[in-house]
Amino acid sequence: MKIVVFGLGYVGMTAAACLSKQGHEVVGVDVSDEKIAIVNAGKSPITEPGLDELVARGVRKGLLSATKDASRHLDSCDMATVCVGTPSAPDGSHNMSYVVEVSHQIAGSIGRDRATPLIVVFRSTMRPGTIEELVLPIFENALRDRIDLVELVYNPEFLRESVAIQDFFNPPKIVIGTKGGEPCTALDELNARIDAPVFYTTYRAAEMTKFVDNTFHAVKVAFANEVGRVCDKLGISAATVHKIFTSDTKLNISPCYLRPGGAFGGSCLPKDVRALQYIASDVGAYTHLVDSVLRSNDAHKNFLFENCLKAVPAGGRALMLGLAFKENSDDLRESPNIDLARKFLQSNIHLSIYDPHVKPSKLLGQNLGYAFSSLPALRKLLVAKTTAESELFDLVVDTRGWAKNMALRTKWVIDVNTLS
Ligand SMILES: NC(=O)c1ccc[n+]([C@@H]2O[C@H](COP(=O)([O-])OP(=O)(O)OC[C@H]3O[C@@H](n4cnc5c(N)ncnc54)[C@H](O)[C@@H]3O)[C@@H](O)[C@H]2O)c1
Structure with a gap:
C-alpha cells in the first residue's frame, strides 16, 4: 500500500x-x-x-x-x-x-x-x-x-x-x-x-474509548498514589499492599465493578470509603480522589432519578423492582434503591416496590433499624408479584433485570443496570 x-x-x-x-x-x-x-x-x-x-x-x-x-x-x-x-x-x-x-x-x-x-x-x-x-x-x-x-x-x-x-x-x-x-x-x-x-x-464509541482508557489510567495512578500516601503515613509497606491488591484478578484487577449501571451501596463500600477518608485526613495524606468517590456516587443517584422523572410526573405511579442493595439479599443498609425510593416519595410519586427477598417481619438488627429509619413506609410500599403485574404504572425502574420475565403493565421501563 x-x-x-x-x-x-x-x-x-x-x-x-x-x-x-x-x-x-x-x-x-x-x-x-x-x-x-x-x-x-x-x-x-x-x-x-x-x-x-x-x-x-x-x-x-x-x-x-x-x-x-x-x-x-x-x-x-x-x-x-x-x-x-x-x-x-x-x-x-x-x-x-x-x-x-x-x-x-x-x-x-x-x-x-x-x-x-x-x-x-x-x-x-x-x-x-x-x-x-x-x-x-x-x-x-x-x-x-x-x-x-x-x-x-x-x-x-x-x-x-x-x-x-x-x-x-x-x-x-x-x-x-x-x-x-x-x-x-x-x-x-x-x-x-x-x-x-x-x-x-x-x-463516537471509538472516539470515546481513547478518553475512557486515558482517564482510567490517570485514575489508577492517582488511586495507587493515594493508597501509597496513606500506607506511608501509617508505616505500612505500600509495595506489599500493592502486590496483594494486584494479585487478585477476580475482583480487583478485573472487569468486576467497571460496568456503567447502578450506584454502589450496601453495608461495606460506602462505610469503608468513609473510614479511609477519615484515616487519610487524620494522618494528613490528602486523598482527593477517594474524597470525591461518595460525592460522585451521589451524583450518579441524582442522574438516575432525573432519568426517572422524565417518565413519571408528580402524582404518577412508579414501580421499583428490587430494593435491597443487591439481588438475593435482604440487606437494605445504604442501598442506593432506598435513596431512589425516598426521592420518589419526596417528589409526590406513588410508589410500589417489589422485592421478594425483603420481608419486613424478618429484618433484624442494624438492617431493621436502617430500613425503618430511612423508609418508614416500607411495609406499605412493598407489593406482591401479582400486584406488580396487575396494576398500571407510568414507570418501572428495574434494578435487577427482572422486567423482561414479568408481565408488567407500564409505559416505561428503565433498566438501571444498563442505563437504558
Ligand atoms: N504521544 C503519545 O503517547 C500518544 C499516544 C496515543 C495517542 N496520541 C494522540 O495522537 C496525536 C498525536 O500525538 P503526538 O504525541 O504524536 O503529537 P506531536 O505533537 O508529537 O506531533 C504532532 C505533529 O503534527 C505536526 N503537524 C501539525 N500540524 C500539521 C499539519 N497541518 N500537517 C502536518 N503535520 C502537522 C506537528 O508539527 C507535529 O510534528 C494526539 O492527538 C495525541 O493525543 C498520543
Whole structure:
C-alpha cells in the first residue's frame, strides 16, 4: 500500500517507520522543515528506542520519505493517516485546528478520477462527535456529490512512548470506528499480521474509548498514589499492599465493578470509603480522589432519578423492582434503591416496590433499624408479584433485570443496570 502519514510526532513517526518496516511505501508529512530534513537524512526527529534504526532502514530502502507538500502524493496513495497533535486549548478542550487544517488539505486534494475511495484514518485523540460533526462536513463541502471518493475511519492509537514500536506491533486492542460500525477492509488488510482483538464500532464509541482508557489510567495512578500516601503515613509497606491488591484478578484487577449501571451501596463500600477518608485526613495524606468517590456516587443517584422523572410526573405511579442493595439479599443498609425510593416519595410519586427477598417481619438488627429509619413506609410500599403485574404504572425502574420475565403493565421501563 502507499500511505501518507500526516504529523511526524510520537504517533505519526512511529506509525510511518513501522509501516515502512512492513513493506508499505510511506510518505510522512509535517509542517516542520527541520523534521522533514531529519527524516530524509535517515534519522528520527523524536527520541524513541529503536526508531532511528527503523527510519534509517525505511529511507535506505526507498520506502520512507518526508515532505511538507502532500498534494502530489494524495492522488496516488491508498490511505492517508492523520496523527497531528490535539493539544490542550486554554479552556481545557482539545485544540482541533491541526485536525481541521489537515482535513481541508486532504479533502481539497482528492482527485475526481480516483478508481477507489481514499481511506482517511484519523488516529489523533479527539472528542466524541468530531468525525461526524467537524471532519465529515469538511469533506462533504469539498467533495459535494462525490463523497463516495473518501472513506473516513477513526482508529485510536494506544501506544506508549518509550515502548512505542513494541506497542505498534503488539497493541492491547484495535478499535475501528466507522459510520455504522462496519469493518474497513483496507485497515483489516493493514493489521492482518497484528495479533490483537479487533473491535468494529461507531465513530463516537471509538472516539470515546481513547478518553475512557486515558482517564482510567490517570485514575489508577492517582488511586495507587493515594493508597501509597496513606500506607506511608501509617508505616505500612505500600509495595506489599500493592502486590496483594494486584494479585487478585477476580475482583480487583478485573472487569468486576467497571460496568456503567447502578450506584454502589450496601453495608461495606460506602462505610469503608468513609473510614479511609477519615484515616487519610487524620494522618494528613490528602486523598482527593477517594474524597470525591461518595460525592460522585451521589451524583450518579441524582442522574438516575432525573432519568426517572422524565417518565413519571408528580402524582404518577412508579414501580421499583428490587430494593435491597443487591439481588438475593435482604440487606437494605445504604442501598442506593432506598435513596431512589425516598426521592420518589419526596417528589409526590406513588410508589410500589417489589422485592421478594425483603420481608419486613424478618429484618433484624442494624438492617431493621436502617430500613425503618430511612423508609418508614416500607411495609406499605412493598407489593406482591401479582400486584406488580396487575396494576398500571407510568414507570418501572428495574434494578435487577427482572422486567423482561414479568408481565408488567407500564409505559416505561428503565433498566438501571444498563442505563437504558
Ligand atoms: N504521544 C503519545 O503517547 C500518544 C499516544 C496515543 C495517542 N496520541 C494522540 O495522537 C496525536 C498525536 O500525538 P503526538 O504525541 O504524536 O503529537 P506531536 O505533537 O508529537 O506531533 C504532532 C505533529 O503534527 C505536526 N503537524 C501539525 N500540524 C500539521 C499539519 N497541518 N500537517 C502536518 N503535520 C502537522 C506537528 O508539527 C507535529 O510534528 C494526539 O492527538 C495525541 O493525543 C498520543
